[in-house]
Amino acid sequence: MKHTARVVIIGGGSLGVSLLYHLAEEGWNDVILVEKGELTSGSTWHAAGLCSNFIGNMTVAKIHDYSISLYDEILPAQSGNPSVFHKCGSLRIGYSRLEEEWFKHLLSRSKNVPCEFNIISKEEAKKLHPFMNFDNARIIVSTPNDGHVDPSSVVTAMSQIASSKGSTISRFNRVLEINRTSGGEWEVVTENCTIKAEHVVNAGGCFAPEVGAMVGVDVPIINLEHQYLITENHPALQELNFELPVCRDSYCSSYLRQEGQGLLIGPYETFGAKPWALDGMDWDFDRGLFPDDLERLMPFLDRCMERMPIFSEVGIKTVINGAITHTPDDNVLVGPQFGLENFWNLCGSSIGIAQGGVGKYLAQWMMHGQTELNMASLDSRRFGKWADREYCISKAIESYEVMYTEVASNENRHHGRVKRTSPLFSQLNEKGAIHNVVAGYEKPLWFRTKEKQSEQLTWMRSDAHEVIADECMAVQNEAGIIDISGSSKFIISGGGAIDFLNYLSCNKIPQEKGSIGLALFHTSNGGIMTEQSITKVDDEKFFLVGPIGS
The missing domain is CATH 3.30.1360.120 (Probable tRNA modification gtpase trme; domain 1)
Structure with a gap:
């Protein structure tokens, strides 16, 4: 095994392997991915594999759309294998005035993604899904180009393509320590060897807080239990000559989809969500599941039977109860770790396979200093020491419980x-x-x-x-x-103050004492770093006020 690398990625789930693949696609193949078990052995292997175009955050919507293209088009073209993506489409069902307003808002946003996003009638929905009861629906959205995928299959494809381009994967090799050398490199100590690297990426999934602790940082991630069940076959589904669209329903607070000739039902409880491993993860936890707890789901399963009566006609074959990571705002953590040069985060996704394409954008960030998307809402530096344990637990539970509620x-x-x-x-x-x-x-x-x-x-x-x-x-x-008080403030002073501000700013710097101007600051490649209000105090002193995260 190599003892040096440009990049060491810690974690072999969907996000870590996605970064490995996209770095190789961009031309960086001196990369080692270290995984303590087998690839996908954390949360990825038991995920339901849903990939949706119904997303409120514009950046995340573009990532989801690219991920679908990656799974359905790009990987099959590169590997020569047929697509394993189930492009069955999805239906999102709303019942309130607020949901109607929200869905119409997302319709306008979808044109910018762009992705197909259609508001359809109950009659049209019934043709797409004859077993769903739409009688009480106020608005229904169809996103016909999304669907679901087997997470392990696409992760395997990405890992094979990255390996063929020279990247290295070290399985069954746990990281023990991460140290900073006097020369500014990172020293990653594993069970098998020690690797010196320019960059380290925490893609540890459920174990990301433990990896962060190795470099003295708190990663704001909480693991919560999430259950879905798979039913026995239903005769009506055996007769279908097409696959039913995935349904997401706020009344049930659940996703409902076809799985083979049976059903797969996954509620997000709106009360009683259950955090897990609050005292830290056991490193021996690998491909682990928890005992089922159907009693916790019954209020939501009853509603699922009401909305899809055929669900009540079949028995339950399998219950999957596994750990899923949640951040306080339920957005993935992507980007630099505050205060640590060349230490990056790629973790905390509660719907990781849907966001598997995010590796493309972190690869751009690492290699070019910016991405083609505005990553501010995902930037891992958005949380500070103020996001303590109590806060993270409270907000992670909230994030879970409002997954399908109206906003x-x-x-x-x-x-x-x-x-x-x-x-x-x-x-x-x-x-x-x-x-x-x-x-x-x-x-x-x-x-x-x-x-x-x-x-x-x-x-x-x-x-x-x-x-x-x-x-x-x-x-x-x-x-x-x-x-x-809740803004960032800076004082720029000295003989070179105005030259420094002119270098950063795309707008004219205020010329008169006491005058104020608004400016965007850019990276060397033209990306926007921040917006600042600039007040000229005197010829060699300027007062800047900007967003709290500047």
């Missing part, structure tokens, strides 16, 4: 709060401030009045609009004080 653009959930506040927080509360949270920091959105105490959840114009408009007019026409 709003003005959602303002209260789990995991209050963590970071301005010195004015209590005073602003007394004045009626409605706070939202950004990077754990409480920021005032608007102030209650006698007439308006709260706002209705919506994707349309908020019913607090007029109150907020009055606030804006007061500041515009009179005066206002804005609390910027």
Whole structure:
């Protein structure tokens, strides 16, 4: 086995192997992937394999769409093997005004991905899925080009292609230590040997917090149990000459799909979600499952039977209860580890196989310093020390329990709060401030009045609009004080200050003392790093205010 490498990837699940593959595709093959067991032996092997085009986050939507293309087109073309992707499509069923607004919002977003995303009638839905009861549906979305895949099959294909291009995979070889050398390299100590590397990537999945602890960082990931069941064959499914679309239903809080000639049903409980391994993972845990706990699922399974009556006509053949990682906001952790040069994260995905293509974008980030997508919402530096254990547990449970519930653009959930506040927080509360949270920091959105105490959840114009408009007019026409405690502040001073800012900024730097300007800062390749408000204090001093994560 090699003792040096440009990159060491720790973890052989769908994300780690995806990065190995995409680095090789980009031309980096001096890469070693180290896996303590067999590939996919963590969460990947027992995943239900769902891949959806129904996604609210634009960056994640583009990653999902690329992942589907990777599995269905790119890998088969490279390997010469037929596609193992089941392009059966999906149906998302909504029942409320809020879901109708949300689905229509996503329809407009889908044009930018782009992916096929159609609002269809109950009659059209019934033709696609004759066994589903759509009577109470208010809105139904069809995404005909997504579906599901066997996770192990596509991971195997990616690993074989990467290996054929010179990349190395070391199985059954646990990482024991990670140290920084005096020369700035990383020293990865494994059971078999010690490897010196320029870059290290934590793709440890359920074990990512343990890998992070080796370099003194807390990885904000919580493992939760997730169950799905597979039924015995149903005669009606045996007679089909097509595969049913995957259904995701907020009433059941479940996904329901065909599995062979039976059904696969996976609820996300809206209460009683169960965290696991809160005191740390056992390194011997490999291809592990937990005893089934169907009692916890019964309220949701009853609703599944109501929505798909044929489910009540067959017995249960298998129950899968395995660990799935969740972050506080349920977005995967991708990118540099704060404070550690050339140490990267690629972990924490609760739907890892659907996001298997994310390795492409981390490969771009590592090799070129930026990606073709805006990765801010996935950047692993979005959490800091303020995201403590209690916060991560509370928010991970919330992330799990709202997986299929309705959401709003003005959602303002209260789990995991209050963590970071301005010195004015209590005073602003007394004045009626409605706070939202950004990077754990409480920021005032608007102030209650006698007439308006709260706002209705919506994707349309908020019913607090007029109150907020009055606030804006007061500041515009009179005066206002804005609390910027929850923003990043920088002072740039010295003889070279203006030259330094001109190098970073794409806009003109303010020329007059006391004047202010807004500027984007760019990387050397043109990518956007941040936005900053720049105030000129004097000829050699500038005051910058920007987003809290700048």
